[in-house]
Amino acid sequence: MGLFRVVLALLCLAGLSAASAADGVILTVTAKGCCSGAGSQTFTLAQLDALPQTTVVTTTPWTEGKHSYQGVRLSELLKHLGIQASQLKAHALNDYWAVVPTAEASQYPVILATRQDGKVLTRRNKGPIFIVYPLSDYPSLDQEKTHSEMVWQLDALRVE
Amino acid sequence: MVRTKFLLLALIMCTFLGVTIWSTWNYDRAYNQVTRHTHFSAWALAQLELELHQFEGAVDYYRAGRLSQDELNVAYDLAWNRLDVFLTGSEAKHIRERFNAESILRPFFVRLQSYEALLTSPHLQPSDLESLDQDLHQAMPDIRNLMVLNFTGPTAMRENAELARSRTQNYVVLGVLLLVGLVMLVLLFLEARGQQFLAWNNPLTRLPNRAAFLLHLRQLLRVDQQQVVLCLFDLNRFKEVNDSLGHAAGDQLLLTVADKLRKSAGDGVYLAHISGDEFAMVLSGSVADSSWFGLTKRVRSRLGSLLYKADPAHRVSVSMGISQFPQHARSADELLLFADLALTAARHDEVHHYQLFNRQMFSHYQRKRQLAGELRDQLSRIADSQLYLCYQPVVKRHDQQRLGAELLIRWNHAELGFINPLDIVEVAEENGLGERLGEWVFQRMNLDLDGLPQPLVLRLDLAINLSASLFNKQLTEHALSWLLDGPILPGQLVLELTETIALDDFIMSQRIFAELRAAGIRIALDDFGTGWSSFAYLKELNFDKLKIDKSFIQKMDEDPRLPVFVETITALAHKLGVSVVAEGVETQVELDMVTAMQVDEIQGYFYARPLPIDKFHTFAANYLQLEGGETAASKAS
Numbered sequence: 001m002g003l004f005r006v007v008l009a010l011l012c013l014a015g016l017s018a019a020s021a022a023d024g025v026i027l028t029v030t031a032k033g034c035c036s037g038a039g040s041q042t043f044t045l046a047q048l049d050a051l052p053q054t055t056v057v058t059t060t061p062w063t064e065g066k067h068s069y070q071g072v073r074l075s076e077l078l079k080h081l082g083i084q085a086s087q088l089k090a091h092a093l094n095d096y097w098a099v100v101p102t103a104e105a106s107q108y109p110v111i112l113a114t115r116q117d118g119k120v121l122t123r124r125n126k127g128p129i130f131i132v133y134p135l136s137d138y139p140s141l142d143q144e145k146t147h148s149e150m151v152w153q154l155d156a157l158r159v160e
Numbered sequence: 161m162v163r164t165k166f167l168l169l170a171l172i173m174c175t176f177l178g179v180t181i182w183s184t185w186n187y188d189r190a191y192n193q194v195t196r197h198t199h200f201s202a203w204a205l206a207q208l209e210l211e212l213h214q215f216e217g218a219v220d221y222y223r224a225g226r227l228s229q230d231e232l233n234v235a236y237d238l239a240w241n242r243l244d245v246f247l248t249g250s251e252a253k254h255i256r257e258r259f260n261a262e263s264i265l266r267p268f269f270v271r272l273q274s275y276e277a278l279l280t281s282p283h284l285q286p287s288d289l290e291s292l293d294q295d296l297h298q299a300m301p302d303i304r305n306l307m308v309l310n311f312t313g314p315t316a317m318r319e320n321a322e323l324a325r326s327r328t329q330n331y332v333v334l335g336v337l338l339l340v341g342l343v344m345l346v347l348l349f350l351e352a353r354g355q356q357f358l359a360w361n362n363p364l365t366r367l368p369n370r371a372a373f374l375l376h377l378r379q380l381l382r383v384d385q386q387q388v389v390l391c392l393f394d395l396n397r398f399k400e401v402n403d404s405l406g407h408a409a410g411d412q413l414l415l416t417v418a419d420k421l422r423k424s425a426g427d428g429v430y431l432a433h434i435s436g437d438e439f440a441m442v443l444s445g446s447v448a449d450s451s452w453f454g455l456t457k458r459v460r461s462r463l464g465s466l467l468y469k470a471d472p473a474h475r476v477s478v479s480m481g482i483s484q485f486p487q488h489a490r491s492a493d494e495l496l497l498f499a500d501l502a503l504t505a506a507r508h509d510e511v512h513h514y515q516l517f518n519r520q521m522f523s524h525y526q527r528k529r530q531l532a533g534e535l536r537d538q539l540s541r542i543a544d545s546q547l548y549l550c551y552q553p554v555v556k557r558h559d560q561q562r563l564g565a566e567l568l569i570r571w572n573h574a575e576l577g578f579i580n581p582l583d584i585v586e587v588a589e590e591n592g593l594g595e596r597l598g599e600w601v602f603q604r605m606n607l608d609l610d611g612l613p614q615p616l617v618l619r620l621d622l623a624i625n626l627s628a629s630l631f632n633k634q635l636t637e638h639a640l641s642w643l644l645d646g647p648i649l650p651g652q653l654v655l656e657l658t659e660t661i662a663l664d665d666f667i668m669s670q671r672i673f674a675e676l677r678a679a680g681i682r683i684a685l686d687d688f689g690t691g692w693s694s695f696a697y698l699k700e701l702n703f704d705k706l707k708i709d710k711s712f713i714q715k716m717d718e719d720p721r722l723p724v725f726v727e728t729i730t731a732l733a734h735k736l737g738v739s740v741v742a743e744g745v746e747t748q749v750e751l752d753m754v755t756a757m758q759v760d761e762i763q764g765y766f767y768a769r770p771l772p773i774d775k776f777h778t779f780a781a782n783y784l785q786l787e788g789g790e791t792a793a794s795k796a797s
Contacts, residue, residue: 062249
């Protein structure tokens with residue numbers, strides 16, 4: 001029953017996230033020496049909302065039609081935390097992960113979307129956080145590598 | 161040939177283009193197949209199965225009391241999100257449409273959503289989830305089936321087979337392109353080799369051409385001081401074969417000659433076809449030391465008999481000129497020049513047509529080159545030229561009131577002394593000065609006669625020899641314009657044509673004759689009897705005078721056959737209405753004989769040699785019984 005053991009392990013991780021979610025924490029950022037030496041910092045939706053917001057209107061390969069996404073710019077968040085790194089590892093609730101280069105995030109309005117068409121993103125709709133690239137405004141970004149970096153159900157960013 | 165090559169090239173380009181377009185399309189199709197249809201679809205499907213399994217597991221654990229409701233809800237939300245994405249996004253569109261996936265999953269999603277209220281209810285009990293558990297257990301095999309069908313089903317196999325076929329096709333295409341490329345390379349190579357060959361060889365006989373020959377000669381002489389014999393030869397009267405039998409026969413003859421040469425020449429002999437009917441043999445090594453003479457003689461005689469057989473009219477023969485290195489020449493250029501000079505001499509050697517270079521040939525050549533250079537200069541002066549005119553009196557038996565004179569050119573060269581008049585004409589003709597020489601004669605005559613009393617001039621008839629290049633369509637026009645500045649009228653002018661001037665085109669000649677006659681200028685046929693076609697000339701063209709060559713006149717009293725010619729020719733001419741001049745009359749006997757034969761005019765040493773203008777003046781004044789200039793003028797008035 002190897003599969004079940006794996007599932008169990010996954011559920012333990014999920015349990016941790018669920019516990020955090022209960023406290024309203026939706027994002028944990030981890031980086032060596034960041035956050036006044038704490039090494040990591042958590043964010044609730046309200047805390048993220050308090051940061052400058054950016055809106056991106058785009059289509060994605062996983063949705064129908066164009067939608068408006070709103071959230072803090074990834075570069076803005078990194079600036080806020082004083083993190084300087086060439087890339088980040090973005091982790092999702094479903095244990096998907098992707099490496100996101102920060103250069104692209106500064107060049108284009110790449111956002112940690114918390115709202116779609118004004119509505120808060122839920123886990124059932126790629127929430128609580130969905131990394132959105134402006135695919136419609138920059139067709140050159142509309143490629144498989146970018147798609148793989150558009151992590152949904154994001155719950156952690158780590159600099160390794 | 162060029163057209164075929166072009167078509168072939170166009171065909172190859174079209175094949176290239178077609179194959180490339182097809183290949184690109186095929187590759188694109190295969191790429192889409194692999195990425196869109198297989199890669200992303202597989203990921204979406206696998207993630208769907210995984211997250212539904214996780215939810216199924218979560219439900220089981222919750223029912224066993226080992227998982228909280230929050231944790232259960234996370235798994236529920238993840239499964240919801242996954243189903244939503246699978247049923248909505250463009251990435252999963254392809255897989256959604258295959259194997260009825262949408263019709264299986266859509267109702268399942270609706271069914272799963274119906275448990276929302278229950279799962280989020282604060283009063284949820286583990287026992288409430290039995291029907292959800294059953295639904296999940298029921299649905300999972302269908303989803304598993306989708307996985308199996310997608311990865312191993314017949315469609316998947318067909319797609320794999322298509323991919324494999326596409327790969328094979330791409331190999332074939334690459335192979336075809338490679339082949340076409342190779343064919344083009346080979347064609348290019350052959351073309352380049354052909355061009356290279358043509359650059360250095362005669363296309364007809366395939367022997368090395370002039371450029372290759374010169375290169376070979378220079379390289380040969382550069383090696384060391386070895387003996388080299390250069391033998392040039394050409395085919396006399398080859399042009400006549402081309403003209404009469406056609407160029408195909410001429411080409412065939414050249415091929416036969418080249419073939420014979422290849423067979424006759426052995427080791428140490430380099431053959432070349434250096435121009436139309438001119439060939440070269442370069443002998444080096446031992447052949448050049450000992451056996452060159454025998455070899456060249458043998459080649460000459462073999463070619464001679466070959467040509468005799470090949471040309472039914474036996475017109476063509478071989479002339480051969482030979483020069484040696486280092487005996488004669490010091491360089492390749494000299495060797496070639498000397499062989500060329502020997503060849504020119506051989507052409508004039510009617511018996512052997514074979515000449516080995518000697519120093520006289522070179523001095524003759526140099527002399528001609530010197531004369532050519534100086535003649536141009538002398539012709540640019542009139543009064544102070546080294547050239548001058550002599551006037552040989554021609555006595556009219558029936559009209560003592562008039563005197564004829566033939567103008568003869570003389571060149572008293574500062575270094576070389578008197579130059580043979582024939583050489584002067586030849587040098588002029590060879591160097592494009594023929595027409596200028598003709599003009600000079602007219603100008604000098606005008607100048608000479610201006611110094612003579614007008615009454616005397618009016619009683620003269622003056623004969624000027626025409627060189628070949630003067631006899632052209634503009635002759636009348638030129639002659640009239642050159643006479644304009646002088647003291648004589650067109651009616652006093654006689655133009656003398658020799659038979660050696662090849663009047664190939666009788667129709668054009670007749671037109672020129674008619675024009676001259678209309679202008680009042682008379683025409684004489686000079687040196688009658690020395691050419692090959694004297695009677696043809698007489699038949700085709702209307703001459704005013706016929707001058708019997710001195711070879712018929714001199715020693716008439718000794719050879720009983722000569723008077724027969726002279727008498728008959730005179731009678732014939734008179735019947736044709738042509739008056740007759742006897743040239744070269746030197747003795748009283750000859751004079752008596754031609755007089756008896758009714759010859760009209762007499763020229764020769766018996767009366768006078770060719771005289772410079774002042775002496776001619778005296779002779780004419782005496783003959784016409786006129787005293788010096790002024791006396792003559794007063795008598796006339």
